[in-house]
Amino acid sequence: MTADRPMIATAPRRLPAVIMAAFAALIAGAAMFAVPAGAATDDIATDCTPDASTTCVSPIVLDEEREPVPGVEVSIAGEGFEAVVTTTGEGPVSVEVPTRGTYTLTVNPDTLPADTHADPAEREVSAQTGATARGAFTIGTGPAPDPEATETETGTSSPADDPGAEGAEGLVEEDVTVSGLPSFGQVWQQVGSGLRFGLLLALASVGLSLIFGTTGISSFSHGEQVVIGAMGGFILINELGLPIWIAALLILxxxxxxxxLQDAAIWRPLRRRGTPAAQLMLVTIGLSLALQYVLQWIESGSMRIITSNPVPTTIAGITLSRASWISMAVALVVILAIALLLTKTRIGRAIRAVADNRALASATGIDPDAVVRIVWVSAxxxxxxxxxxxxxxxxxxxxNLGVQLLLLMFAAVTLGGLGTAYGALVGSILIGLVVELAGLVIPSDVRYATALLILILVLLIRPQGILGSRERIG
Incomplete structure (x- = not known):
C-alpha cells in the first residue's frame, strides 16, 4: 500500500495529462473503427491467410457449371465490420475480419451477369479464428425465386457436430430444397461427400476389424485413437509448422x-492370464473413458482447427476441397495396400491364420502374441x-470426435463383414453414402439413424455381413 501513496499524491498534477491522453486515444479508436465500416474494395486485402490470430471470410460465387463468376460484388457485414469485395475468375477472394462471430454475406444483384440471379442472395457464415469461413452462392438464369415459396437450409456445420459435413475451413455445401425433391446436382454432390466420408471412415475402421478378427475384442477405445491422430496433426502442422506429409509420417x-504401449502394458498381461473377451471389452470401455478425459483436458473442451488452406477442386462434377480429394486418395491406397498385405504376404497369412484358429496357428510355428502385437500397432x-x-x-x-465416429465404425465393420479389410471398406462406403444422401430428405440430426436401420436390415438377411463368411459350429 505504501508504494501506491506517491502515485495517489501526485494524481492531481497528472490529471490534465491523463485526460488529454484519454481524449487522444478515444479519437484514435474512433478512427480505427470507422475505417473498416467505410472501407472501399481497393483498400481491402483479398488474400487473407488464416493463422492462430487471424480470422478470414471468403465469398464464393459459382455459375451453374460450378465455375467461378468474376466481377460480382459481395458485402460482408457483422461484429462491427463492413466491407465490399469483388470476386475474380482466378480463385476465391478472402478478407480478414476483426474477430470471430457471425457475418452476413450479401450479393449485389446489380453486379450479376444479365438475366441471372443469386440463390441465395444472402448467407450467414460462422467465422472462427485460424480458419476461413466460406459462403457459396450459385448464379442461375431467369428471375429470382420467391423467398417465401422455397425454404432452404443455409450455413455451415463443423465435424464437431457432424463428422460428415464440411468444417470451418471446408466448402459450404449447396442448399437443400425442403419444399421439393433435391436436384440431380445436389444428389451427385452428396454422393461425392458420401464417398469422402466413407473412405475416411474405412481407414479408421479397418484396424477395428483386424483387432476383432485376431483377438475377438470389440475395442471401444478405437475412436480415441482417431482423436489422437487429429490432435497430433494439429500440434505438428499448426504449432510446429511441419509440412502435412511429414506430419502424416510422424502421426503413423x-x-x-x-x-x-497399450499391448505391452494392458493387453498382453491380460491375454497371458486368460482373461475372457467380454472382460477385455469392458477394459476397452474404461480405457476409452480415461482417454476422453485426458483429451478433453488437453483441448480444454474447445474446437481445434487444422489449417490446410483449402482450395475448391471439381472432379466429375463434384466440388470438394483439394485436401479432401488428396485424403480420399491416400485412404483408398492405404486400405488396398492393407488388403494386399493380408492376402499376398507371409505376415498377412499369419494374421489370417491367427484369426481363423489361434491354437492351430500356434501349432504350426506362428507366434500368436507377436501377430496380435503387430495388429494392435497397425490398427x-x-x-x-x-x-x-x-x-x-x-x-x-x-x-469427442471419436465417440461420434465409434458407432458408425462398428456399423461399418459389421455391415461389411467382421475381420476383413475389404469388408470394412465396403461397409464404410455404404454407411457414408447413406448418411450423406439421407441428409437431403430428412433432418440432419437423425440421418445417422438411417445407417443403423440399413445395418439392422442387412444383418436380418445376411448375419455375417456383406463379405463375411458363416461360422462353422462343431
Whole structure:
C-alpha cells in the first residue's frame, strides 16, 4: 500500500495529462473503427491467410457449371465490420475480419451477369479464428425465386457436430430444397461427400476389424485413437509448422507407438492370464473413458482447427476441397495396400491364420502374441492417420470426435463383414453414402439413424455381413 501513496499524491498534477491522453486515444479508436465500416474494395486485402490470430471470410460465387463468376460484388457485414469485395475468375477472394462471430454475406444483384440471379442472395457464415469461413452462392438464369415459396437450409456445420459435413475451413455445401425433391446436382454432390466420408471412415475402421478378427475384442477405445491422430496433426502442422506429409509420417509412428504401449502394458498381461473377451471389452470401455478425459483436458473442451488452406477442386462434377480429394486418395491406397498385405504376404497369412484358429496357428510355428502385437500397432497407426486426414478434410475436430465416429465404425465393420479389410471398406462406403444422401430428405440430426436401420436390415438377411463368411459350429 505504501508504494501506491506517491502515485495517489501526485494524481492531481497528472490529471490534465491523463485526460488529454484519454481524449487522444478515444479519437484514435474512433478512427480505427470507422475505417473498416467505410472501407472501399481497393483498400481491402483479398488474400487473407488464416493463422492462430487471424480470422478470414471468403465469398464464393459459382455459375451453374460450378465455375467461378468474376466481377460480382459481395458485402460482408457483422461484429462491427463492413466491407465490399469483388470476386475474380482466378480463385476465391478472402478478407480478414476483426474477430470471430457471425457475418452476413450479401450479393449485389446489380453486379450479376444479365438475366441471372443469386440463390441465395444472402448467407450467414460462422467465422472462427485460424480458419476461413466460406459462403457459396450459385448464379442461375431467369428471375429470382420467391423467398417465401422455397425454404432452404443455409450455413455451415463443423465435424464437431457432424463428422460428415464440411468444417470451418471446408466448402459450404449447396442448399437443400425442403419444399421439393433435391436436384440431380445436389444428389451427385452428396454422393461425392458420401464417398469422402466413407473412405475416411474405412481407414479408421479397418484396424477395428483386424483387432476383432485376431483377438475377438470389440475395442471401444478405437475412436480415441482417431482423436489422437487429429490432435497430433494439429500440434505438428499448426504449432510446429511441419509440412502435412511429414506430419502424416510422424502421426503413423506416434499412433503405432500408442498401440505398442497399450499391448505391452494392458493387453498382453491380460491375454497371458486368460482373461475372457467380454472382460477385455469392458477394459476397452474404461480405457476409452480415461482417454476422453485426458483429451478433453488437453483441448480444454474447445474446437481445434487444422489449417490446410483449402482450395475448391471439381472432379466429375463434384466440388470438394483439394485436401479432401488428396485424403480420399491416400485412404483408398492405404486400405488396398492393407488388403494386399493380408492376402499376398507371409505376415498377412499369419494374421489370417491367427484369426481363423489361434491354437492351430500356434501349432504350426506362428507366434500368436507377436501377430496380435503387430495388429494392435497397425490398427492404432491407421486410426491415427485417419484422424489426421479427417481433421485436414473437414478443417476442425473436437475431443469427442471419436465417440461420434465409434458407432458408425462398428456399423461399418459389421455391415461389411467382421475381420476383413475389404469388408470394412465396403461397409464404410455404404454407411457414408447413406448418411450423406439421407441428409437431403430428412433432418440432419437423425440421418445417422438411417445407417443403423440399413445395418439392422442387412444383418436380418445376411448375419455375417456383406463379405463375411458363416461360422462353422462343431
Amino acid at each position: 509412428v506416434i499412433g503405432g507407438l500408442t498401440g505398442l 492404432t497407426a491407421l486410426a491415427a492417420l485417419a484422424g489426421l486426414l479427417i481433421g485436414i478434410s473437414f478443417g476442425s475436430f473436437t475431443w
